[in-house]
Amino acid sequence: MQKNKLRFTITYLIALLTGLVLTGCQPTMFGMPQDQWNQLTPQQQAQVIDAYNQRKQTEAQNAPIMAAIGAASGVLKNKQSNDFANPGFNN
Numbered sequence: 001m002q003k004n005k006l007r008f009t010i011t012y013l014i015a016l017l018t019g020l021v022l023t024g025c026q027p028t029m030f031g032m033p034q035d036q037w038n039q040l041t042p043q044q045q046a047q048v049i050d051a052y053n054q055r056k057q058t059e060a061q062n063a064p065i066m067a068a069i070g071a072a073s074g075v076l077k078n079k080q081s082n083d084f085a086n087p088g089f090n091n
Contacts, residue, residue, distance in 0.1 A: 031055075 029037035029045075030052035040048065 027034040030048050032048060037045065037048070
């Protein structure tokens with residue numbers, strides 16, 4: 001009985017992960033699913049392209065800031081865990 005339950009759980013997890021992977025592999029055009037892209041007029045497609053390019057440009061401009069925030073966050077988390085591990089030695 002236990003073997004069947006384990007087999008069912010493994011089969012279910014494999015099916016779930018396969019579905020998630022296949023959903024993530026959906027083709028896109030400028031961040032939009034291909035089937036939706038195909039329904040747009042050329043003017044709408046141009047608007048989507050402009051918005052996509054602006055978003056990517058903003059992400060590129062913000063990349064150094066986001067990297068610094070990520071690094072600072074890691075340092076703070078490390079400091080906090082050290083503070084909790086050695087409460088008498090806080091700087």
